[in-house]
Amino acid sequence: MAGGRAIAEDLLMRILLLAHSFNSLTQRLWVELEAAGHAVSLELDVNDAVTLEAVELAQPDIIIAPFLKRAIPEAVWKNHTCLVVHPGPVGDRGPAALDWAVMNGAESWGVTVLQAEAEMDAGPVWASRTFPLRPATKSSLYRNEVTEAAVEAVLEALGKPTPHRPGQTLWRPAMTQADRAIDWQSDDTTTVLRKLRAADGSPGVLDGEYYLFDGHPADGLSGPPGTWIGQQDGRLARATNDGAVWIGRMRRAEKASLKLPAAQVLPGAADLPVIPGHHDIWYDERHGVGYLHFPFHNGAMSTDQCQRLHQAFVTATSRPTKVICLMGGLDFWSNGIHLSTIEAALSPADESWRNINAMNDLCQAIITCGSHLTIAALHGNAGAGGVFMALAADMVLARAGIILNPHYKGMGNLYGSEYWTYLLPKRCGRLKAEQVVQARLPMGTVQAMELGLIDGIFPGTPQEFRARVVAQAESLATAIDMDAKLAAKRLARIADEAEKPLADYRAEELERMKLNFYGFDPSYHVARWNFIRRVPKSRTPLYLARHRQK
Structure with a gap:
């Protein structure tokens, strides 16, 4: 192979992941490649000099770039086999592949693994996959169909x-805000x-x-095009x-502005009428089982959402059922406390x-629910306190391929609560x-199953999992x-x-959390500020950059 050694089937390799951030796809590839027995390390794409140094230290058999925002340095791809994961079908080129697919209403899409060369997205194709494109957000498609296809490829x-x-190729430029602009007078809802x-x-x-x-x-709402016509639980309805x-x-x-529930951002939102519509919590019931859904945006749970979900759960326990399934959402089960609403607070x-x-x-x-058996059904990824909330249930079932991050320390050495000091040792010692x-x-x-964190794995799509x-x-x-x-029970x-007593676990955890929130060490507040504002990391943490641990 030009630019590097040939890849032999079943050969265990030193693999360097090169990525802009340790995003969901990069995490999934890390897990899958490690499970396959490869020696995996990661370098965040800070600048060319850092990348060159990382390659020299890692001496990889192959470099995989699952998520980049810059071109790989020429000195790297000319001397090493570099495979780029492009979120588009064979022949598609450009930095906004999935954006254009969703915007244009494509019926199918794909992922291509290609070799890096001078011309972006134009190198030899090593593998590809295609899939139907459901009507969903770019981020949801990326976390599900794109990720599954990328792992296979x-x-x-x-x-x-x-x-x-590739034969004929099509270059799609970066999508501008002019391309995305909504004309509220002319654009229909679709x-x-x-x-x-x-x-x-x-x-x-x-x-x-x-x-x-x-x-x-x-559905069922209308008004003068472009006007805000109602609110519900932080969301706002706008007429098309x-x-x-x-x-x-x-x-x-x-x-540096923050992405927040719409009603917290738009002046005068509180004066809009409260109307029924899209819910972020709902309940359905059949054959002795209650299903509690909470597809919170990005899996983040604000104080208000936690309180409403708590009340919904208590109400569900009063029903004449035997089992309650906590369903979370398609993309996420839960990622714990809501860092954006915290950042936006006066304190x-x-x-x-x-x-x-x-x-x-x-x-x-x-x-403490003694009236029902509870099941945590993890359709999507879970992180931090969201993982431990799942462990609070009697049974944890997970869809094959989801990623768990059962730790808090990456957020400024946060200690964590959610009774993890009670729940986690009970399951894995x-x-x-x-x-x-x-x-x-x-x-x-x-x-996770080997450790005892989950009790069952079901393969397939989210619909098949459900x-x-x-x-x-x-x-x-x-x-x-x-x-x-x-x-x-x-x-x-x-x-x-x-x-x-449970109260003792909680008190001990919160005593440590109080130091995170109010103590002299500002690490949690600094990490949260950087995370919410997507400040790029200046270096790769050593637990990921294993090539630097030497």
Whole structure:
């Protein structure tokens, strides 16, 4: 192979991941490549000099670039095999592939693994995959279909590839805000949603003084095109020329502004009428099972959302059912406390304290529920306190391929709460529990199951996963020994409480959290500020840059 050695099937290799950030796709590839036995290290793309140094230190057999915003230095791709993961089908080129696919309403799309050369996205194709393009946001498609296709294509490329030059290619330029602009007088709801979905996550749609994000159809609503017509739980409804859309998140069009629930950003939003519409929490029930859904944006849970979900859970326990399934959302189960609403508060320390206590109240309700068996059904990724909230349930079921980050330390050495000091050792023992929270590394479902963090893995799409969860829950609800299971659960909780009360675990955790929020060390506040504003890291952490540990 030009630029590097040939790749032999089943050969274990030193692989250097080169990425702009340790995003969801990069984390998934890290987990999959490690599981396959490869020696994996990562370097964040800070500048050319750092990249050249990393390659010299790592001496990789191959370099994989799953997510870059700059070209790989010529001195690297000329002397090493560099495979770029492009989120577009064979022949597609350019930095905004998925944006254009969503904007143009493509029916199918793909992922291409190609070799880096001087001309961007024009090198030999080593592997590719295609998939139907569902009507969803760019970020949701990236976390699901693109990620699954990319993993398959990368693993194929590391086998026995037969690289070939693409035939006809199409260069798509970067998408500008002029391309994304919404004409509220002329654009119908379908067009508006495509524009919002194509910009979701980043950069958003610039609309006057604001960027708009998180668009959903507002069925049954209408008004003069472009006017704000209602609100509900932080979202705002805005009329199109044939209906309306819900806008979930906004930020002001100024430097360092925060993406927040839309009603917190738009002046006068509080005066809009409260109307029914798109919910961020809902409940349905069948065959003795209650299903509680909470697809919170990016998996973040504000104080208000924690309190509303807590109340919804308590209400669900009053129903004549036997099992409650906590369903989370398609893209995320939960990522714990809401760093954006905390950052926007007059006192981030005080809001952090309110938020973690609201999370703890919810977790306590799940742990102490004696009337039902509870299932945490993880359709999507989970991180930090969201992982431990899942462990509060009696059974944790996960979709194959999701990523867990069961640790807090990456957020400025945050200690964490959500009763993790009670829940994690119960599942994997004290020694392994300490190793898990100190590791700071993403975890796949196979490793999580080996550790005892989850109880079952179901493969397939989110829809197929839900069907398997429903079948499992209904089987539990109708089991002849259900009453015995519930009695055993209550006795076990009594025994645990006698050994050490839940209140003691909470008090000990919060004593450490109080130091994070109010103490002299500002690490948590600095890390949160940088995270919310997407400040690029100036160096790669050593636990990822293993080539630098030497």
